[in-house]
């Protein structure tokens with residue numbers, strides 16, 4: 001029987017954006033219990049947990065949890081949870097009743113279908129207490145408009161790979177969140193990305 005490990009994919013985008021995102025976290029004084037939705041390779045989790053006073057809870061779909069599980073992790077990164085935004089299970093059924101101080105998700109809303117992105121927005125309050133920050137990082141449309149030609153091309157590329165993928169519109173996400181969250185700010189980030197900052201009411 002072999003014990004060989006699979007090679008963890010490397011995301012150059014994560015390397016490029018991790019310090020600009022960390023600067024935003026520091027500005028917001030992020031600390032405490034953090035939930036990351038869709039952690040992917042785990043590069044973000046490692047960088048942020050090593051530079052902030054946090055307990056970092058990664059969560060992703062079952063088939064993508066092997067990447068972070070295979071890493072040497074600092075003690076403030078907890079074993080990854082299985083979380084798949086999907087029609088047959090609520091987020092609370094998957095995460096339980098724990099409330100996090102801060103929830104972060106990067107480059108996930110354009111990968112999951114719009115229906116699932118909206119479901120995430122409608123249900124994520126279950127994992128929050130009053131004052132929890134919710135941050136989405138990635139490319140977004142505003143008033144239905146792309147912020148750049150390259151994002152428009154990226155959207156077409158995504159849809160050619162899988163028709164349900166696509167860059168989401170900020171106002172639609174904000175509307176789905178509005179019952180439980182106030183939108184605090186939209187931060188411009190390098191490479192035509194944004195961070196959408198919400199706070200639980």
Ligand SMILES: C[S@@+](CC[C@H](N)C(=O)[O-])C[C@H]1O[C@@H](n2cnc3c(N)ncnc32)[C@H](O)[C@@H]1O
Nearest residue numbers: 038039040061064083084085106107108111112
């Ligand atoms: C493009 S990767 C981004 C990974 C990482 N956050 C980053 O910025 O590099 C998209 C991530 O979204 C996750 N994802 C896609 N659909 C999902 C769903 N329905 N529920 C939860 N996570 C999902 C994938 O498993 C993957 O880890």
